[in-house]
Amino acid sequence: MTDTRHMSLLVRDTRTARRNRAETRFRIYGLAAIAIGLTMLVILLVTIVGRGSGAFQQTYLSVPVTLIEAKLDKNGNRDPADLKKVTTFGYGPLLRSAFEQMVDDGTIRTDLPAKKIAGIVSDGAEAQVRDAVLADPSLIGQTVTFEFLASGRVDGYLKGRVSRESIANDKNISAEQLDIVDQLRTAGLLEKRFNLAFITGADASDARPEAAGMGVSMVGSLFMMLVVLVLALPIGVAASIYLEEFAPKNWITDIIEVNISNLAAVPSIVFGILGLAVFINYMHLPNSAPLVGGLVLTLMTLPTIIISTRASLKSVPPSIRDAALGVGASKMQSVFHHVLPLAAPGILTGTIIGLAQALGETAPLLLIGMVGFIASNGPDSLGEGLLSPNSAMPAQIYEWAKRADPAFYERAWGGIIILLVFLITMNAVAVLLRRRFERRW
Amino acid sequence: MNLSFLQNPLVLVALVLINAAVGYVLARRHAMARAGGDARKLHSLPNYYGMTAAMAAGIPALGVLAIWLLAQPMLIQSALLPLLPADVVADSGRTSLVLSDVSRVADGLDRAVAAGVLDAQRIAALHTDPAGLRDTLGDVGVALGAEVEVYVLAAAEKSRSLDARADLLRAGVVLIVALAGMALAVRAASPTFRARNVVERGMLALLIFAASLAILTTVGIVFSMLFESLNFFRLHPWQDFFLGASWSPNFRGDSDLSILPLLWGTLYISFIALLVAVPIGLFAAIYLSEYAGPRLRAVAKPLLEILAGIPTIVYGLFALLTVGPFLVDVFGAGGPLSMEGLRGGDPLMAGATAVMTAGLVMGIMLIPFVSSLSDDIINAVPQSLRDGSYGLGATPSETIRQVVLPAALPGIVGAILLAASRAIGETMIVVLGAGAIARFSGNPFEAMTTITTRIVSQLTGDTDFASPETLVAFALGLTLFVLTLGLNVLALYIVRRYREQYE
Numbered sequence: 001m002t003d004t005r006h007m008s009l010l011v012r013d014t015r016t017a018r019r020n021r022a023e024t025r026f027r028i029y030g031l032a033a034i035a036i037g038l039t040m041l042v043i044l045l046v047t048i049v050g051r052g053s054g055a056f057q058q059t060y061l062s063v064p065v066t067l068i069e070a071k072l073d074k075n076g077n078r079d080p081a082d083l084k085k086v087t088t089f090g091y092g093p094l095l096r097s098a099f100e101q102m103v104d105d106g107t108i109r110t111d112l113p114a115k116k117i118a119g120i121v122s123d124g125a126e127a128q129v130r131d132a133v134l135a136d137p138s139l140i141g142q143t144v145t146f147e148f149l150a151s152g153r154v155d156g157y158l159k160g161r162v163s164r165e166s167i168a169n170d171k172n173i174s175a176e177q178l179d180i181v182d183q184l185r186t187a188g189l190l191e192k193r194f195n196l197a198f199i200t201g202a203d204a205s206d207a208r209p210e211a212a213g214m215g216v217s218m219v220g221s222l223f224m225m226l227v228v229l230v231l232a233l234p235i236g237v238a239a240s241i242y243l244e245e246f247a248p249k250n251w252i253t254d255i256i257e258v259n260i261s262n263l264a265a266v267p268s269i270v271f272g273i274l275g276l277a278v279f280i281n282y283m284h285l286p287n288s289a290p291l292v293g294g295l296v297l298t299l300m301t302l303p304t305i306i307i308s309t310r311a312s313l314k315s316v317p318p319s320i321r322d323a324a325l326g327v328g329a330s331k332m333q334s335v336f337h338h339v340l341p342l343a344a345p346g347i348l349t350g351t352i353i354g355l356a357q358a359l360g361e362t363a364p365l366l367l368i369g370m371v372g373f374i375a376s377n378g379p380d381s382l383g384e385g386l387l388s389p390n391s392a393m394p395a396q397i398y399e400w401a402k403r404a405d406p407a408f409y410e411r412a413w414g415g416i417i418i419l420l421v422f423l424i425t426m427n428a429v430a431v432l433l434r435r436r437f438e439r440r441w
Numbered sequence: 442m443n444l445s446f447l448q449n450p451l452v453l454v455a456l457v458l459i460n461a462a463v464g465y466v467l468a469r470r471h472a473m474a475r476a477g478g479d480a481r482k483l484h485s486l487p488n489y490y491g492m493t494a495a496m497a498a499g500i501p502a503l504g505v506l507a508i509w510l511l512a513q514p515m516l517i518q519s520a521l522l523p524l525l526p527a528d529v530v531a532d533s534g535r536t537s538l539v540l541s542d543v544s545r546v547a548d549g550l551d552r553a554v555a556a557g558v559l560d561a562q563r564i565a566a567l568h569t570d571p572a573g574l575r576d577t578l579g580d581v582g583v584a585l586g587a588e589v590e591v592y593v594l595a596a597a598e599k600s601r602s603l604d605a606r607a608d609l610l611r612a613g614v615v616l617i618v619a620l621a622g623m624a625l626a627v628r629a630a631s632p633t634f635r636a637r638n639v640v641e642r643g644m645l646a647l648l649i650f651a652a653s654l655a656i657l658t659t660v661g662i663v664f665s666m667l668f669e670s671l672n673f674f675r676l677h678p679w680q681d682f683f684l685g686a687s688w689s690p691n692f693r694g695d696s697d698l699s700i701l702p703l704l705w706g707t708l709y710i711s712f713i714a715l716l717v718a719v720p721i722g723l724f725a726a727i728y729l730s731e732y733a734g735p736r737l738r739a740v741a742k743p744l745l746e747i748l749a750g751i752p753t754i755v756y757g758l759f760a761l762l763t764v765g766p767f768l769v770d771v772f773g774a775g776g777p778l779s780m781e782g783l784r785g786g787d788p789l790m791a792g793a794t795a796v797m798t799a800g801l802v803m804g805i806m807l808i809p810f811v812s813s814l815s816d817d818i819i820n821a822v823p824q825s826l827r828d829g830s831y832g833l834g835a836t837p838s839e840t841i842r843q844v845v846l847p848a849a850l851p852g853i854v855g856a857i858l859l860a861a862s863r864a865i866g867e868t869m870i871v872v873l874g875a876g877a878i879a880r881f882s883g884n885p886f887e888a889m890t891t892i893t894t895r896i897v898s899q900l901t902g903d904t905d906f907a908s909p910e911t912l913v914a915f916a917l918g919l920t921l922f923v924l925t926l927g928l929n930v931l932a933l934y935i936v937r938r939y940r941e942q943y944e
Contacts, residue, residue, distance in 0.1 A: 019836055026838035030728025033721045037745050037812070040805045044748075047763050048755070238651035246645060247652070259655045265859070265929045266922065267866025269893050270662060273918040276900060277665035284514045284544075299658050306655070332641040360752025363868035363893070367900050383451060394754045401758050401873060409762055416755050427750065 048416050055414025058195035058210060059150035059158045061121055061184060065098040065129060066143045078137040091126040092118075108183055112176050120177050122149040122210050150190065152209040152407035154181050158192055161406060198414060203396060209407035212400070214415050219379065220290050220370070220390030221359060227294025227386070228301055228358050233351050235298075236305030237340075243306075244313040245335050264303035271300045272364030280368060288369040288389035296368060297358040304357060308350025312343040345437030352430040356423050362394040370395045393419050448608035453506060457619045461499035464623035468494030472630040485637035492640045494626035500643070502619035509611045517603050524596045539593065546589055546597035547604070549578035568594060666922065669906075669915035677909040682916060688879035688890075690899065690910045698913045700920060702879040706889035710800045710875060711864035713885060717804025719857055722811025729812070730819045731841055742816070749809040753869040760802040760874030765793025768801075772886050790886035794876035797885045803870050807860045814859065818852030818939070819845060851939040858932035862925040868893040892917050 012020075069076065071094060072086055096114035103110065103117070110117065118125075125148045132146070133139055149155075153173040156162035158181075167173050184190040201213025239260075247253040275296035279285045285292050316339045324334035365371070370391050379385035391399065393415065400412040446452055469491035476482040483490070518540055522530055529539050553559040558577060567574055571589045578589075630636070674682070677698055685699030725745065729738050772778050772790035779788040790797075822845050830840040846853070876888025877898065899914035906912065 019839070023836045023838045026841070027728070027732060030724045030732060033724035034728055034741050034745070036721055037725055037748065037805075037808050038741065040808070041744060041748055044751070044755075044759060044805075047759060051762075235651045235654060238648045239655065242645075242648035242652040246648060256652055256655055259659050261933065262926060262929055263655060263658060265862060265925065266662070267868065267893070267925055269866065269868045269896055270666075270918055270922050273896065273900070273915065274658075274662045274665050277669060277915070278661055281906065282665075283511060284518075302655065302658070330637065330641060332644060356750070360754065362752065362754040362757075363872075363897070366872075366897050369901070371901070383449075394752055397754050397758065398869070398873075401754075401761060412758055413762075416758065419752065420755070423750065423752070 048413055048420065051410065052413030052415075052417045054159050054161075054410050055198050055417075056195055057159070057192045058198065059155040059190060059192050060147045061150050061154075061190045062145050062147050063095075063098050063102070063121070063189075064143050064145045065094055066101070067129075067133060067140045068094060068097075069141045072133060072140050073137070078140070080134070080137070083134055083137055086130070088126040088130050091129050094129065095121075095125060107187055107189070108180050110176060110180050110183075112180070116174070116177065117180060119173065120151055120154050120181060122151050123208050124149065124204070124211050149210045150181075152405060154178075154190075155210050156407055157181060158185075158190075159410075161410070198411070199418065203391065203399070206403055206405065209403075209405050209411060212408070212411050214393065214396060214418055217391040217393050217396035218418070219385065220293075221392040221394075223290035223379075223385045223390070224294040224297055224392055225355055225359060227291060228298050228355060229351070231295070231298045232301045232305050232354065236302050236351070236354075237309055237347060239302075240306050240309035240313060241335060241340070244310050245339070246331070260303050260306055263299075264307060267363075268300055268361055269363040269367070271296050272367035274299065275364060276367045286387055286389070288391075289387050290390050290392070291386040292368050293365055293370055293392060294386075296364045297361060300361065300364065301354040301358045304354040305347075305351055308353070309343070309347045312346025312350065313339060315346065316342045342439070345433055349430045349434045352426050352433070356426040356430075359426070360394055360419065360423060362398055365392055365395045366398070371399050393422075445605075447612035448605065450506065450510060450611075453612055453615055454503070456616065457499055457502045457506070460502075460616075460619045460623055461495040464494035464498040464626060465491035467623070468627045468630040471627050472632070472634070472636070475630070476632045482632050484633060484635050485640075489636035489640050490630040490634070493634075493636050493643075494623055494630065496640065496643050497626035498619050498623035500647075501622050502615050505618050506611070506615050509615070513604075513607050513611070517600055517607065520603060521596045521600055524599055525592060539596075542589075542593050543596045543600060546574075546578065546593055547600045550597060550601060553577055564598065568598075662922065663919075666915045666919040669912050670919045673909055673912035673916045676912065682913070686881075688895070690913070696910055698909060700892070700917065702881055703890060703892045703895055703917070705881050706796070706875065706879065707865055707871075707891040707893075709796050709885070709889060710803065710871060710891060711861055713796060713800025714803035714807055714864045715857065715861060717801060718807035718811050718860060721804075722808045722860075723815055723853065725808070726812040726815035726819060727841055727846075730816050731837065731845070742813075745809045745812055747809075748805065749813075751806075753806070753867065756802050756806050757869040757873035760798050760870055761793065764802055765795070765798040765874060768795065768798055768886070769793050789884065792876070792888060794874055794888045795886045796875065796889050799871045799874035800885070802874060803864055803867055806867075806870065807863060810860050810863060811856055814856035815849075815853050818849045818856060818936075821852070822848045849939075851935050855932040855936035855939065858928050858935070862928035862932070865928070866893065866921060866925045868897065872897055892921050896921070 071090065073079075073083060075082055095118050099108070099114045099117040102108045103114075108117065125146075128148065129146060132144070150158075151173070153162050153167070153170070154177075157173075157178055162173070164175055164178060167175070167178075181190060197211070198213045199218075200215040201211065202216040203213065204211035243253065243256065247256075275292055279292045279295055280287055285295075320338050320342065321334050324338045325331070329337065369389075379388055379390070397412045397415040397419065400408040400415065447456075469487050472483055472490035473480065473487055480487050521540065521543060522536070525536070525539060530536055550559065550564065554561075554564075558580065568591070571591060571594050574589045574594065682698055682700055684701070685697055686701060687697040688699055688702045690696045690698060725741075729742055733741065769790055769792070770776055772780075772788070774781065774788040774791075776788070776790075779790070781788050826844050826848055827840055830844045831837075835843070871891045872894045875891055875894060877890050877894065878888045879890045879895075880887070882889065896914045896917050899911055899917075
């Protein structure tokens with residue numbers, strides 16, 4: 001060789017150094033890619049928790065309200081029919097005089113009229129008093145201390161979302177009202193507390209973000225999951241058993257197989273179109289019903305369940321089948337008595353993962369109308385739960401994300417926390433089941 | 442005797458199941474009795490005789506019930522049409538609105554009768570003067586948009602009486618089928634009857650039925666979209682849909698409904714998503730499969746896959762409320778990279794919803810998709826290829842770049858195509874993050890719209906299934922279906938051919 005490079009293995013030449021540098025660079029690229037992925041995950045989770053945890057706390061204001069008999073029950077006979085005639089509007093003066101009382105005894109120092117002061121509690125406060133009176137008419141004539149939800153802006157002020165600068169052009173609240181809030185806070189009448197109503201309550205109208213909750217949509221999701229479980233599990237298992245154990249190799253089975261793998265990759269919104277066209281327009285099932293949502297999600301989940309069930313059936317060794325056939329079992333008996341029980345843990349795991357996927361799915365629900373209305377309370381019976389209009393957790397989150405008031409954004413993030421808690425629990429159960437029961441042959 | 446409880450299909454299902462259980466016991470006993478109490482004289486195990494009766498009692502009856510439930514509303518609606526005014530029947534959109542009113546009123550009347558607010562006499566009185574019915578129904582929880590028309594009330598009454606009669610008839614037919622099935626099976630239960638073979642044939646039929654539901658679903662998808670798309674193309678020229686240049690639906694009619702601007706937005710967003718997901722996902726897969734030790738792999742792989750398990754609505758919210766505002770801070774008015782000077786005071790990014798917002802977030806979502814698929818594919822490359830390369834003195838990175846990746850290339854291309862099909866069909870991220878303006882533009886910081894967002898917006902809210910503005914959603918859906926199906930089939934074909942190469 002006429003090359004002038006010295007050819008020692010102990011001293012690196014420039015070419016080796018360059019190759020080694022390229023090697024290091026390549027490794028760094030790989031590590032960086034993983035780091036970026038994990039950073040995104042962390043950012044996402046931190047954002048969710050940071051912005052959503054506020055929804056689990058809510059500001060309450062305790063106000064002593066005198067329930068004046070002359071206003072609520074003119075005849076004085078506590079007849080429920082008469083009491084019902086007084087609308088929430090009729091309770092407004094009581095609330096205002098309660099605040100005037102607070103001004104009189106010096107709890108609040110302000111020049112604002114009582115109507116403005118009352119603006120710091122939720123619009124639902126009158127209805128809250130009315131419900132209490134209708135539930136227990138003996139309260140009339142007494143002074144009762146109510147725990148009112150503070151309005152969304154006041155709640156935002158306590159949580160740092162609303163500041164004196166940010167409300168300059170806000171018609172819903174003024175700096176004077178925030179002064180009152182500060183006074184009430186020092187007096188210990190206004191405070192943030194854990195908000196169970198967010199987890200159990202119903203959605204509320206645009207003007208009352210403070211009262212909106214996830215409870216009813218959770219019930220809607222529950223009914224949908226019930227439908228999915230009852231339909232998708234047996235159908236999916238039956239289809240897998242046929243394809244894995246009985247189906248002859250011919251073009252019909254080939255078509256079914258290709259169909260299933262393609263259905264697994266069809267965009268979810270297409271299933272929504274199918275649901276709208278077939279279940280609602282053709283079969284006239286009720287709009288927005290969890291039954292329809294469940295049917296659509298069943299069709300969407302079936303391929304997932306079939307694929308995982310087939311995998312777990314395939315993992316049962318053929319010797320089990322041969323042994324069963326050898327002692328005289330029929331083909332059907334060998335499958336149902338021996339193969340299926342051995343495959344059950346895997347099937348269950350796949351089903352739970354399929355259900356978790358269905359629980360978080362939103363797009364098809366938009367098309368069958370599970371958004372855009374407020375279901376006021378939960379269903380009373382199984383039939384009503386399946387057929388009366390309801391929302392679902394992800395659809396409720398979408399609904400809040402579309403509203404203009406930032407107070408609803410906090411609700412949306414909070415709703416995501418609840419949704420993720422469900423998903424994490426389901427996936428954890430699936431992982432545990434797999435660890436506990438999985439058998440290696 | 443009051444038989445109205447039979448009108449509830451759930452009661453009927455329960456009765457059929459009870460009947461099946463009774464049949465099970467009877468047939469088993471009958472077979473045993475005929476064999477003189479000696480099970481060895483029976484052809485099959487005694488339980489199989491029970492099962493023949495249970496299946497004969499249950500399956501045909503439930504099948505009849507299912508078909509009846511599907512057919513009854515359609516038959517009753519067609520029976521109501523003569524009661525409606527001619528001008529309503531002539532307009533299919535109004536017909537469906539009036540029919541839904543009719544079913545709401547009928548439902549409200551049912552509830553009012555159940556609550557004791559109304560009875561048959563007072564309903565008859567309402568026929569001449571339905572004023573006040575709206576409030577009555579409102580009290581029982583059925584809100585109506587307007588006062589009830591006389592013909593709507595008449596149709597509602599007719600539908601209630603038809604429904605009640607049909608429900609009773611349904612109960613009768615279903616129960617007769619169930620009892621007949623049970624009786625036949627119990628009579629057949631004799632020692633020579635091959636009960637197990639019958640049961641197994643029946644079960645096989647059920648299994649085949651379940652497996653063919655997958656085909657039914659696909660057929661349902663294709664036909665539901667095909668029919669409505671054909672209706673759309675009858676109302677709207679196909680040239681405008683496929684070749685037009687603008688999308689501006691106008692609910693008074695005369696809209697421009699072209700798919701091209703939507704397709705541009707869809708492809709642009711998907712392209713940006715892949716630009717994020719492919720390098721990150723691929724490098725992560727390479728590192729995890731070629732360099733990482735078992736401990737890092739055991740931690741990093743599941744963590745990355747969490748990203749794939751997070752519901753898309755979460756990503757949508759993340760795009761709208763976190764990534765979008767962050768990008769506006771950087772590229773929007775007053776931001777460090779807004780380029781207002783170069784663009785004559787016009788910032789690069791005007792609002793939080795933009796191609797870049799949706800694309801970046803979708804890219805994050807697709808990282809685990811690309812990485813786990815590529816990971817499988819890289820692992821499938823035979824170790825002998827790597828060993829050969831190391832033996833020639835190549836470094837690990839040279840081996841990967843010049844041996845492993847070329848060998849895995851077809852599979853990786855397949856993985857990327859699958860990710861692309863995911864990106865094209867993704868809905869929630871673009872609904873919340875991409876905006877609603879259909880346009881051709883190269884600026885990734887502008888709001889654009891996609892096929893999926895337009896499907897959502899055309900099909901939510903008040904929809905009129907006789908207008909091209911609503912029906913276009915089905916044509917869009919069909920295009921989306923064909924597009925993603927094509928990508929999937931191509932990707933699966935490539936991946937399968939690649940796998941065979943090394944098996």
